[in-house]
Amino acid sequence: MTGFDAVAARLDAEDPLARFRDRFLPSPGVVAYLDGNSLGRPPIVTAERLDRFVREQWAGRLIRGWGESWMGWPEEVGDRVAAAALGAAPGQTVVADSTTVLLYKLARAAVDHQYPARREIVLCSDDFPTDRYVVEGIAAERGARLVWVETDPAAGITPAQVAAVVGPETALVLLSHVAYRSGWVADAEAITALVHDAGALVLWDLSHSVGSVELELDAWGVDLAVGCTYKYLNGGPGSPAFAYVRRGLHDRLRQPIQGWMGRRDPFEMGPGYTPAAGVRGIVSGTPPILATVPLLAGLDMLSEAGIGAVRTKSRALTAFALDLVDAWLPDVEVVSPRDPDRRGGHLTIRRAGFREVLDALWDAGVLPDYREPDGIRIGLAPLSTGFTEVHDGLSVLRELLVSRMAG
Numbered sequence: 001m002t003g004f005d006a007v008a009a010r011l012d013a014e015d016p017l018a019r020f021r022d023r024f025l026p027s028p029g030v031v032a033y034l035d036g037n038s039l040g041r042p043p044i045v046t047a048e049r050l051d052r053f054v055r056e057q058w059a060g061r062l063i064r065g066w067g068e069s070w071m072g073w074p075e076e077v078g079d080r081v082a083a084a085a086l087g088a089a090p091g092q093t094v095v096a097d098s099t100t101v102l103l104y105k106l107a108r109a110a111v112d113h114q115y116p117a118r119r120e121i122v123l124c125s126d127d128f129p130t131d132r133y134v135v136e137g138i139a140a141e142r143g144a145r146l147v148w149v150e151t152d153p154a155a156g157i158t159p160a161q162v163a164a165v166v167g168p169e170t171a172l173v174l175l176s177h178v179a180y181r182s183g184w185v186a187d188a189e190a191i192t193a194l195v196h197d198a199g200a201l202v203l204w205d206l207s208h209s210v211g212s213v214e215l216e217l218d219a220w221g222v223d224l225a226v227g228c229t230y231k232y233l234n235g236g237p238g239s240p241a242f243a244y245v246r247r248g249l250h251d252r253l254r255q256p257i258q259g260w261m262g263r264r265d266p267f268e269m270g271p272g273y274t275p276a277a278g279v280r281g282i283v284s285g286t287p288p289i290l291a292t293v294p295l296l297a298g299l300d301m302l303s304e305a306g307i308g309a310v311r312t313k314s315r316a317l318t319a320f321a322l323d324l325v326d327a328w329l330p331d332v333e334v335v336s337p338r339d340p341d342r343r344g345g346h347l348t349i350r351r352a353g354f355r356e357v358l359d360a361l362w363d364a365g366v367l368p369d370y371r372e373p374d375g376i377r378i379g380l381a382p383l384s385t386g387f388t389e390v391h392d393g394l395s396v397l398r399e400l401l402v403s404r405m406a407g
Contacts, residue, residue: 036381
């Protein structure tokens with residue numbers, strides 16, 4: 001072997017996390033899976049655990065399972081997410097609902113807490129659509145004013161941009177830690193401090209961070225955070241999301257969806273609603289127990305690997321992908337940070353006509369995803385992705401582009 005294929009083979013041989021690649025179920029016909037930032041691969045043990053849970057827990061314990069263990073899963077699994085991926089102490093994280101629902105709960109609670117003295121919500125114009133849509137709805141409900149920060153789609157939010165817009169009217173700042181288009185890693189610690197200096201609260205969307213980028217929510221002083229678990233945590237399609245609420249806010253914020261599972265004593269079933277103490281008060285409805293089982297398998301793997309080692313490999317994977325793009329695809333624009341400290345777990349490359357190229361890539365067994373305008377995202381999940389897989393996937397992309405130019 002010569003050239004990049006030899007480099008890929010060497011990097012795979014030296015990879016301390018290589019053993020994890022064989023712990024995922026194979027996907028027949030797939031040459032390279034480059035979309036781990038949208039949906040993680042299923043671990044082999046997930047299928048075994050689901051089967052065992054259905055047979056032993058669901059069938060074996062039936063309704064008794066609630067009293068024996070399941071009622072506590074939102075907090076217990078939340079603590080596992082916090083320990084493995086968030087840099088957060090126990091008692092501040094729950095697993096429940098979807099990212100959209102939890103985002104609404106936390107954002108609405110934060111805005112209500114600051115109302116009426118503060119009525120502005122700061123957000124990024126290029127943030128993920130759900131974040132923008134949810135906050136637009138909250139602003140309409142509460143008569144709040146939206147303050148939009150215009151960011152470069154090839155980069156992301158900066159402390160200077162936040163400092164320029166926060167002030168005495170700011171109630172909440174909602175931002176993504178890793179931008180969904182570019183992979184830009186925001187300086188969460190500096191931005192959180194700026195928001196606090198202005199007397200406001202900050203809510204971070206960690207959907208593209210958790211399980212890929214090291215987080216230190218407690219050390220950074222983060223107020224609130226949400227994120228999904230079906231990307232780098234390999235929780236599976238529609239797996240439940242998580243919400244983090246800083247301990248000092250537990251008795252001060254009240255989320256708006258008052259369901260029986262978040263009540264102080266859910267089985268009293270009496271009149272009126274008194275929220276449960278602590279972060280349990282974020283829960284509304286019945287915990288998604290069956291959907292949480294795959295997440296436990298993903299958390300086991302992440303805990304074994306260690307988020308530090310995962311981040312180290314993530315940097316190496318994206319750096320190798322950048323080397324291939326630079327060498328093989330000179331007419332393709334890289335719209336992700338080249339600075340590894342500002343680059344998350346995925347890359348976006350852009351070229352006119354990429355939408356049609358995506359279909360051909362999928363037909364050839366190479367699976368990235370597409371984001372307007374003209375962007376292909378290359379999502380490299382460190383536990384399941386090898387360097388040779390990246391090489392082979394981008395080699396197919398190069399061949400497709402060459403053949404189209406020749407044609």
